[in-house]
Amino acid sequence: MHKIADVEIQHDIMVANKKLAQRNQRILDKADVFSIDVLGAIGSGKTSLIELLIDRMDEKIGVIAGDVISKFDAGRFQKYNVPVIGLNTGKECHLDAHLVEHALEDLPLDEMDILFVENVGNLICPVDFDLGSHMRMVVISVSEGDDTVEKHPLIFKDADLVVINKIDIAEAVGADAEKMVKDAKMLNPDVEIIKSSLKTEEGLEKIIDSIKRFKENI
Amino acid sequence: MHELSMADAIVKTVLDVAEKNQAEEILEVTIEVGKLTMLNPEQLRFLLDVLTKDTLLEGAEIIIEEIPVEINCLSCNYKGSTNLDDSDHYLMIVKCPECDERNLEIVTGQECNVKNIRIEKPD
Numbered sequence: 001m002h003k004i005a006d007v008e009i010q011h012d013i014m015v016a017n018k019k020l021a022q023r024n025q026r027i028l029d030k031a032d033v034f035s036i037d038v039l040g041a042i043g044s045g046k047t048s049l050i051e052l053l054i055d056r057m058d059e060k061i062g063v064i065a066g067d068v069i070s071k072f073d074a075g076r077f078q079k080y081n082v083p084v085i086g087l088n089t090g091k092e093c094h095l096d097a098h099l100v101e102h103a104l105e106d107l108p109l110d111e112m113d114i115l116f117v118e119n120v121g122n123l124i125c126p127v128d129f130d131l132g133s134h135m136r137m138v139v140i141s142v143s144e145g146d147d148t149v150e151k152h153p154l155i156f157k158d159a160d161l162v163v164i165n166k167i168d169i170a171e172a173v174g175a176d177a178e179k180m181v182k183d184a185k186m187l188n189p190d191v192e193i194i195k196s197s198l199k200t201e202e203g204l205e206k207i208i209d210s211i212k213r214f215k216e217n218i
Numbered sequence: 219m220h221e222l223s224m225a226d227a228i229v230k231t232v233l234d235v236a237e238k239n240q241a242e243e244i245l246e247v248t249i250e251v252g253k254l255t256m257l258n259p260e261q262l263r264f265l266l267d268v269l270t271k272d273t274l275l276e277g278a279e280i281i282i283e284e285i286p287v288e289i290n291c292l293s294c295n296y297k298g299s300t301n302l303d304d305s306d307h308y309l310m311i312v313k314c315p316e317c318d319e320r321n322l323e324i325v326t327g328q329e330c331n332v333k334n335i336r337i338e339k340p341d
């Protein structure tokens with residue numbers, strides 16, 4: 001004989017990821033590593049910014065480079081002689097806490113002060129997945145168009161720092177960087193917003209200061 | 219988008235629970251998907267159909283319940299549902315219906331929850 005039974009599961013995949021993310025944060029805290037998610041549109045300057053920060057910040061830095069094919073960005077970081085883990089996301093559009101957990105196992109956390117986690121260039125999917133970092137930095141650039149912020153509200157809502165990059169070419173692409181600043185402020189009144197050019201290095205000092213401030217207040 | 223990894227996680231969760239409960243057949247699965255997740259229920263349903271082929275889940279009825287967004291406004295203390303412009307999946311902008319501010323906490327709408335299953339098992 002057979003019977004029909006209802007089985008309660010209540011397993012929220014988002015919550016499961018959040019729990020893993022919290023575990024990642026505990027691992028980072030134990031090793032005294034300040035971790036920063038670097039999110040943003042494709043080609044907005046995420047890797048370029050991290051490269052400059054490795055060069056200019058007086059801290060021991062490590063990087064997790066998530067990319068559809070990870071060896072490209074990871075290869076760029078390796079030239080700086082810092083610990084790097086490349087994560088292939090393959091067809092996936094985002095990193096998740098589980099992937100990061102494995103990368104943490106392979107990093108010399110005890111020898112690091114700051115970890116940058118570069119996510120896949122995408123303003124949509126990473127929003128759903130906490131990784132366990134202490135700070136969320138969103139890097140966009142004027143060349144994506146000055147309506148980028150309005151179009152992707154959720155990623156800005158959870159950001160701690162928004163970098164509006166490539167202002168050196170704003171005029172050429174006919175984008176109004178001020179509009180992007182205003183839109184981000186409206187979505188997230190408390191967020192810090194910095195306009196930058198990684199070519200002229202305008203705004204770079206401000207970004208470094210902002211990271212230092214966050215790190216101290218953790 | 220990431221419907222595929224979600225669908226995969228859902229299938230694994232369900233099969234795991236079904237096995238632990240000695241299910242011989244899974245009749246029904248109920249999944250809750252928040253309106254604010256970047257998940258498209260129709261795409262999710264399609265992928266679940268594909269992924270459940272030749273598993274115990276094949277043929278089960280998949281019920282996807284959309285969970286509306288509820289907010290807690292930090293500006294005026296309003297609690298409850300919100301106006302969503304969901305004419306476009308990516309354009310959803312949440313703001314307080316009372317004071318129009320965007321300074322708010324999202325209480326529900328971000329879930330991807332495998333809620334329950336109905337199975338057939340030996341007596």
Ligand SMILES: Nc1nc2c(ncn2[C@@H]2O[C@H](COP(=O)(O)OP(=O)(O)OP(=O)(O)O)[C@@H](O)[C@H]2O)c(=O)[nH]1
Binds near residue numbers: 042
């Ligand atoms: N003009 C200008 N070009 C920049 C600036 N920042 C970065 N770039 C250029 O933009 C291109 C993309 O930069 P990346 O740092 O690779 O961007 P990314 O966000 O890491 O890209 P993905 O990881 O592929 O999403 C490169 O050719 C950079 O030299 C800037 O401030 N101004």
Ligand SMILES: [Mg+2]
Binds near residue numbers: 048073
């Ligand atoms: Mg990059």
Ligand SMILES: [Zn+2]
Binds near residue numbers: 294314315316317319
């Ligand atoms: Zn309000």
